[in-house]
Amino acid sequence: MIGTGIRGIAGRITPKFGVLGWIVGWVVALAAIPSLFVLYSSAQLSWTEWLNLGSTRLPGLLWNTLLLAMLVAIGCFALGVSTAWLVARRKFAGRKLAIWLLVLPLAIPTYVFAHIYSSMLTEEGWLGLTWIFFFGHTIDIPDIYNAVGVAVILSLAGFSYVFLLVRAALLRSNRRLEEAARIHGASPLQTFRRINLPLLRPAIAAGLAVVVLHVLSDFGAVSMLRYQTFTLSIYSQMSGRFDYNAAAGLSLVLLALSLTFLALERFFRSKQRYYSSAQAQIVKAKPASQAELWLIWIWIGLVSLFAFVLPVTWMCVWSWEAWAADYITAEFWGYVFNSGVVSFTAATLAIILAFPIALYHARHPSISSHTFLHVANMGFALPGPVVALGVITFMLSVMPALYGGLAALIMAVVVRFLPLAIQAQEASMQQLTPSLEQAGRILGAGPFENLWRVTLPMVRGGLVSAWVLVFIDVLKELPATLLLRPVGFDTLPVRIWLEASEEMLELAAPAALILVIGTCPAIWVMMRSEKIK
Amino acid sequence: MIDIKKTLTLILILSLFSTLFSLTYAADDELIVFSGRKDTFVKPVVKAFTKKTGIKVLLHTAESTALLNKLRLEKSATQADLFLSNDAGNLQLGSQMGLFRPINNALSELIPEQYRATDNRWLGLSARARVLVVNTDRVKNENEFDSVFDLAKPSLKGQIAITNSTNESYIAGVTVYLKATNRTRVKHWLEGLKANTESNVFAKHSHIVTAVARGRKTVGLVNHYYIYRHLAQHPDAPIAIVMPDQGDNAMGVAWNVAGVAISKYSKKQPLAERFVEFLVSVEGQKLFAETNDEYPVRSGVAAAQAIPPAASYKIANVPMVELGRYRNETIDLLEEVGMP
Numbered sequence: 002m003i004g005t006g007i008r009g010i011a012g013r014i015t016p017k018f019g020v021l022g023w024i025v026g027w028v029v030a031l032a033a034i035p036s037l038f039v040l041y042s043s044a045q046l047s048w049t050e051w052l053n054l055g056s057t058r059l060p061g062l063l064w065n066t067l068l069l070a071m072l073v074a075i076g077c078f079a080l081g082v083s084t085a086w087l088v089a090r091r092k093f094a095g096r097k098l099a100i101w102l103l104v105l106p107l108a109i110p111t112y113v114f115a116h117i118y119s120s121m122l123t124e125e126g127w128l129g130l131t132w133i134f135f136f137g138h139t140i141d142i143p144d145i146y147n148a149v150g151v152a153v154i155l156s157l158a159g160f161s162y163v164f165l166l167v168r169a170a171l172l173r174s175n176r177r178l179e180e181a182a183r184i185h186g187a188s189p190l191q192t193f194r195r196i197n198l199p200l201l202r203p204a205i206a207a208g209l210a211v212v213v214l215h216v217l218s219d220f221g222a223v224s225m226l227r228y229q230t231f232t233l234s235i236y237s238q239m240s241g242r243f244d245y246n247a248a249a250g251l252s253l254v255l256l257a258l259s260l261t262f263l264a265l266e267r268f269f270r271s272k273q274r275y276y277s278s279a280q281a282q283i284v285k286a287k288p289a290s291q292a293e294l295w296l297i298w299i300w301i302g303l304v305s306l307f308a309f310v311l312p313v314t315w316m317c318v319w320s321w322e323a324w325a326a327d328y329i330t331a332e333f334w335g336y337v338f339n340s341g342v343v344s345f346t347a348a349t350l351a352i353i354l355a356f357p358i359a360l361y362h363a364r365h366p367s368i369s370s371h372t373f374l375h376v377a378n379m380g381f382a383l384p385g386p387v388v389a390l391g392v393i394t395f396m397l398s399v400m401p402a403l404y405g406g407l408a409a410l411i412m413a414v415v416v417r418f419l420p421l422a423i424q425a426q427e428a429s430m431q432q433l434t435p436s437l438e439q440a441g442r443i444l445g446a447g448p449f450e451n452l453w454r455v456t457l458p459m460v461r462g463g464l465v466s467a468w469v470l471v472f473i474d475v476l477k478e479l480p481a482t483l484l485l486r487p488v489g490f491d492t493l494p495v496r497i498w499l500e501a502s503e504e505m506l507e508l509a510a511p512a513a514l515i516l517v518i519g520t521c522p523a524i525w526v527m528m529r530s531e532k533i534k
Numbered sequence: 535m536i537d538i539k540k541t542l543t544l545i546l547i548l549s550l551f552s553t554l555f556s557l558t559y560a561a562d563d564e565l566i567v568f569s570g571r572k573d574t575f576v577k578p579v580v581k582a583f584t585k586k587t588g589i590k591v592l593l594h595t596a597e598s599t600a601l602l603n604k605l606r607l608e609k610s611a612t613q614a615d616l617f618l619s620n621d622a623g624n625l626q627l628g629s630q631m632g633l634f635r636p637i638n639n640a641l642s643e644l645i646p647e648q649y650r651a652t653d654n655r656w657l658g659l660s661a662r663a664r665v666l667v668v669n670t671d672r673v674k675n676e677n678e679f680d681s682v683f684d685l686a687k688p689s690l691k692g693q694i695a696i697t698n699s700t701n702e703s704y705i706a707g708v709t710v711y712l713k714a715t716n717r718t719r720v721k722h723w724l725e726g727l728k729a730n731t732e733s734n735v736f737a738k739h740s741h742i743v744t745a746v747a748r749g750r751k752t753v754g755l756v757n758h759y760y761i762y763r764h765l766a767q768h769p770d771a772p773i774a775i776v777m778p779d780q781g782d783n784a785m786g787v788a789w790n791v792a793g794v795a796i797s798k799y800s801k802k803q804p805l806a807e808r809f810v811e812f813l814v815s816v817e818g819q820k821l822f823a824e825t826n827d828e829y830p831v832r833s834g835v836a837a838a839q840a841i842p843p844a845a846s847y848k849i850a851n852v853p854m855v856e857l858g859r860y861r862n863e864t865i866d867l868l869e870e871v872g873m874p
Contacts, residue, residue: 057869123741124748141750146737227698227737237700240599242862243606243627349547393607404611484600488566488613489592499595503572504740 025361025373028354032377032416035391039256039383042249054250058234062251066230066258068148069155069223070216076156077212080304081163082205086193087297089171093289095298102305103164104528108520109312110477110494111158112221113513116501117312118145118154119226127315151228157308158222159215163208170204171197176285202269210266217259218384220480221494225501231255232384236480239386252387259382313517319510328508333496337515340476340492343407347414348472352464354415355422360456363430374423381420385480388413392485410485414475421474422467429463469523476519493519564590565805568605569618570598571792575825576618582821583812589805598624598702605633605797615800616809620792621702622649622658623709626858629655634795635803637810644814648853649791649831658791658854659813660828661844662757664707665787666776667743672752679753682711682778682788683719686726695742695754696727698735699873703757703790706857709864710788713852717867724871735874740764747771757790759827762840777847786848790857791831792822 046054084103088096121128122142132142144150174197182192216230223233231251238248289297323329358377362370380388392413396404403409433456441455442448457464479494486495493512500508569576573595580591594601598619605612605628617634619625628634634655636642642654649658666679673679685694697704712720736742742754743764749772761775779785794813796806812818819830829837829844837844 119737124744144734225737227700240597240603241700242865243603243631390607393604397608397611401611404608405613483596484604488594491595495596499573503574504738505574 021357021361021365022369024357025370028358029373029377031354031412032380032419034395035383035388035413035416036256036376036379038391038394039249039252039387042246043253045246046250050247051250054247058251059254062229062231062234065148065228066217066255069152069228069230070213072148072152073155073159073216074209074213076152077160077163077209078205080156080160080308081208082167082201084160084301084304085164085167085171086197087301089168090286091289091293091297092286093294093297099298099301099305100168100528102309103301104161104524105517105521106158106305106308107161107473107524108517109158109309109513110221110479110497110516111155111215111219112225112479112494112501113497113509113516114154114158114312115145115151115222115225116497116509117315117513118150120504120506121311121315127311146226146228148228151222151226154222154226155212155216155219159212160304160308162211162215163205166204166208167201170201174200206266206269210263213262214259214381217255217262218382220385221498231258232386235384236386239390245390248387248390252383255384256379256382260379263378263382313514316510316514316517319506320514323507323511326507329511333511336491336493336496336512337519339490340494340516341519343410343414343482343492344472344475346407347411347418347475348468350411351415351419351422351471352426352467355419355426355467356464359423359426359430362427363433364435374427377423378420380416381418383417385413385417385478386484388417389481389484392416392481406487407490410482410487413481413485414478417478417481418471418474421470425467425470426460426463429460433459466527469527472523473520476516564592565615565802565809566592566594566613567616567618567809568601568614569593569595570601570624571595571618571620572826575822578825579813579818579821582817583809586812587808589808591809602628602631602633606631610799612797612799614797615802615806617795617797618792619795621706621857622656622791622793622854623702623706623857623861625656625793625795626651626855627861628795629653630858633798635798635800637796638807641807641810641814644832646831646833648851650793651855656793656795657810657814658793658831659819660823660826661789661791661831662703662759662826662828663777663787663789663849664703664710665756665758665761666778667746667754667756667761667773668776669746669749669752670772670774671749679776680778680780681784682707682755683723684778685753685755686723686730688726688729690730690752692730692732692734693752694727694730695736695745695751696731697739697742697755698737699868701739703739704755705861705864705868706790707755707788708868709857709860710790710850710852711785712860712864712867713856714785714788714850721867721871724868724873728871728873731874733874743773747773758841762827765840775842777842779850780848784848786850788850788852789854791854792828793854 084099088099088103093099118128120126122132122145123129124133124142129142132140145154178196178200179192182196183189187195218232219230220232220236222228223230224236227233231254235248235251235255238244238251355377358373362374392409393404396409396412437459438451438455441451446454477494479498482492482495483498486492491499493516496512497509497516500506500512567576567580573593576593576595580593584590594614596604598621601614601617602619602624605614605617608614617625617628619628625634629651636654637657639654642650642657645657645659649661650656664682666682666685668679679685684690685696699705708720708724711723736745736754739756739760740763742751742756743760745751746754747764747768753776758775761773764771764773777787779787794810796803796810800806813822814832816832816835819832819835822828823830823835824838827838827841829841
């Protein structure tokens, strides 16, 4: 009697399984469209065409892409872990400023980095002139149109993800383990290597995973610096030869690569689980000595100089030129508005669509919920141009009436960034105990009221950070926007792209600057919600 | 039990979305031009046209090939009325895909035959020449280079500057050499070129001119206007233009044209034809070409003063339609050789 009673209540705590399942199914089907398009198109390739791809393009592309991913992972590890450790373990003047300086590079898109550094490294550019001042003409100015150059650019643009995750993990970690190691005679370096590093492995792995996925799907920087990765080659197959099947074939390989990588990362992470006891004492940061203070600021200053200060100064100077030359017209503010509209709409839609998927997975973990989650996550591993191609094809054949407006663009960016929204929400839902919802139902709330008054307020933090993450990425999105924007609808990234390809520095700079400024409030919200946790 | 206020908010948000989704951005009486040519070059032309006719024009700028993809996928759903491209190859490929409609004879015949489609589905508007830029400090004898084929000489190892092989002007140039000579010769040439670059190729033509001007390279292969653009900013730069392949039996300089086509699915054909009419008029021709120091294609319209007159040198006798017909073969050859 009692048993069935409890089961009866438990069965009613969430909206009916069937309804939620159906909603999730539909959302996932929508998210799967580009992947289905890739599968369908690559199925059109004959064996000889596959063999041809395999013998001519694949080896070089695999090497280029993996080399780049590895170099960027090393770069982000070095920059992210070192700065996170300094900020979390030492108390020093200007620590808050340092944290901001290390997070803000997230606001600068990779293609802006690439554009700024390639123009600063010419013989008329700031860095070029500095180089000539120091080395004269005897040593050539470093060239960034190669693997190392692209890796440096992408590391500067991406290390903040590692920084954020590792810092959070360091703040959570237990002081006693470190103390025990020190008492047993380990040097600080040994302690770091043998205690901190293994404990940090999940956070580092997660940070590097985000970074590597960004590398695999990056279009802007690699195409500006003409470094042939999968994504760029897929784009050239599409646009140079109009060969969608070969593009799809390459995308399939890239998708397999990303999924293998993700599976590996999950596998290693699941084997490395550490728990801290309830009385864990949070490590207190040690005040830095005078010498340490200098060293810390030299290192953090150097990193943020190249990752944020220099690019932003460049933007400000050239924006000033643009302002003085009256280039900032009403049209320009139109681009700002357009960017805002797309990012706002897409971020809002993405968290609404991600909610049922995350809720379903958190409440009814099963094979089907896992499958849904993985399928929905595939959008992130596909290059933007391919997502765009899939969406155009789908819309024109299924709902041509909606084509021509914003719908296609919004659909594509939502599909691309849905995984971000799902992950952020899922994390907060897993901390929510079902008993709270049960209590709500027992006290007489209907399923919807329960959702509004219990579930939603509890996961608000997760919703906010999901919204912010999607907003930032949509604001910076380039390849899908280039192809899918309505006629005459230019956004900031599109303008940066067009002006940069014309080498119009004065015109690309203000757009980039507004992009950075627009991202700042979003980052602020994210940082604040982190502090509350 | 459901909170009415919240339901209302939900409805409000949903209706906001639906209006956003159905928004379109072009007015009915506006001509929509998909343009693969730089905004700064097209805008003055569009402005002059609107001023003259009162017809408004909406420019949708992107890479030519990306726009062609869009046209190809959208088919009858496209909003484009016209397509502007910097490369005859793209225009010809578009007509082969059946995306354009023929332009009436009265307008087409103003453009010489070799610079337009055989069925008038696109018209060339302005031409650029593929030339050599040399560093005058390093090259004393002007006759040292008289052919693009000289760039493959082993003595020039590490001294030549070319773009990467995905550049559309570069591909078009190679197509012209292929049609003007033969495959064996071009393949042999590319192999020599590849060895001479030492896998150091340039991302942009402007970088090539700078490298030659600074003496880091001796000779580069570029479109002619990049040289004049550089000289406009640095009048004292030690660079000179060399018109290659001018001998009696030589093939002549490779040209490529920027041009225009009318979308097959345009619902504003009369307006679109008026735009083309303006572009091929003497005024339009002058304006279109001079923003970028190019040659107006219509005969009798003079080019900018700074550049060598078209009549003063020999031009390769390859009709522009070949740039589209043979583009894939050129790309195949470039990939076979493994050009960086």
